[in-house]
Amino acid sequence: MGDVRNGIATRAGAMILAPVGWLAKVFDAPLRMLQRRTGSNGMAVFFLAPNMLVFGIFVLFPLVINILYSMTGGGALFLGERTFVGADQYGRLFSCGSYLDPKSCTEDLFWIAVWNTLAFVVLQVAMMVAVALVTALVLNRELRARSFWRAVFFFPVLLSPVVVGLIWRWILQRQGLLNLMVFEAGGTPVNWLVERNWAFTAAIMVSVWAHVGFYALILLAGLQAIPKDLYEAAEMDGTRPMRVFWRITLPLLAPNLLVVLVLTLIRAVQIFDEIYVLTGGGPGTSTLFLTQYIYEVGFASMLRNPGLASAASILMGAVLVVLTLIQLGIARRNEQRGKMR
């Protein structure tokens, strides 16, 4: 199996490399001259250059000037034309009568987005981890055609957010498939995407539907890495299956569960694409989340305010940095634990 897979991969790789081969020949002579000047080790800089150049221009530089943007005001796009306002943008975001009541805030939309995102993160992450865990446990059983079943749950992961949003908009619309089922079951059809609570529920369900296969796969890999002798030992002691689950499976899966938990958190905080296509943030502001707020304030709204959008994105970025540091910490600990084992 692995050989076949590698064979296909090598052939696919060779096809991709064909144009590179042609390019490579053209570049060989000038690069030899370069190498004569730099020495072989100096060529490292040359190999690193294209990636780091793109990286510097499109990631690092924007990251640095984002801080400057958040300290300027006005509608101008380029930093040089903008006026310095210090921490005013942050002050505006945080000027609230009560943080619990968005209506009392100057930037009420920001706080609506913050609270919506928080509620979404809590509910979606809990549901995602639970469904992914159950799916992984089911897929880890002795199944005929396991790769087929794994594919079933993984399928939506590859779909684009626009496709996901439109598929579900079509099903949840007033005359859609879900209402047909409700109707057939004798209930009254509901306008799912027009009622606030239903729209919010739909946002959670759809995002779980779209991504759960990915996390189930990570957990499945974790389950398959648990040493079998532990289960054999438990079997010899006549331990009950549920006890085995709580005492062996769950503790040994904990590192993977933690990775999945943090990854879902990081992605739930940034939720945007599929929900934007599904509900457009509505009805009203009931599914308006942080990234959409940043997008609207920065680009779409009539009252464009890039500085404010920058300030909000930096606040969101700070949360993500903390979460990512936790993730990297966990990854490193898992790696060390793996070496010890």
Add this chain to the structure above:
Amino acid sequence: MSRVAEFLFRRRGGAGWHWTDVFTWFWLIGGLIVMFGPALWLVNSSFKTPAALAEFPPTVLPYVTAEAVVEGYEEPLQLFEVRNDDGSVRVLAEVRRLGTVAQMVDPANPGEIIRVNIKNRTPKRSIAFALDNYVQPFLAFDFFLYLRNSVFVTVVATLITLLTNSMAAFALSKYNFRGRSAVMMLIVATLMVPLSVILVPLYSVISAMGLFNSLWGVILPTVATPTGVFMLRQYMLTIPDELIDAARMDKASEWQIYWRIILPLTAPALAVLAIFSVVWRWNDFLWPLIVLSRKEVYTLQVGLNTYAGQLNVQWHYILAMTVVTMIPVVLVFIFLQRFITTGIAGSGLK
């Protein structure tokens, strides 16, 4: 492995169904319906005419109502099967409907108006696939252009990603130079900087470079993927250094070592990155939405969203184009699913 599973959820007494068996099948069959059902329903709906789409309750098969041109009437009239009092059935064309009574004519004898209670008539329909849903968007709208733009972005971005990422990975895995760990740290650090955090300044960078409303503005910011560099570096670390030393003895240049030795040996990892890159770039939405504001440069995703966001949504076209947008990814899924699942399980790449 199978013994573990067997033990985890073994059947009591070796026979009969334990509740976990029932639950497993419930979850699998339920998953099959919930995961595939919506997409199948979309494909199914995409073959229906606007009239069939507007029906509630919707039918499973794509029906079209039959119409006939009747002498004396300009518009084609809809055909109905009318049940007579004696139980016989005949086909009549409806002229107009007044309350519960329909005025109908016999297409063979258009002079005489027949009054029929609407309870006694059912629309005459036949199964037909509305292929027009697929043809029209390409002819009358700009979907061919969107498709071309999407293919261009996907192919070019993937090629550049493979080249730049593999070069960087080569430098980071096979050379010792000052600042190597600093560069690695820098790349790790950017894992923390998703696009949504740098939208505004990145937009100004793109505008300053004149790349606003250009497909290059979509391609360039995405090509320096930290995950790609990482994955390739991990793979290259397993290539023995002796190969490189031997090549240097044979007077191969560093560039030749890269493309003649390292790249071919990294092919499996490059293939995985290529698959991921194709899916990523094909599916990209937020950044193209910001950079592309003119219709000529829309990608499929942005174009689709624009049409779906209009006040009067033409669902029959939207559904068909959603299916078209889905096709490449479904192909990747069917033929390359194994790579992707092993890729994810191995590296947590997404």
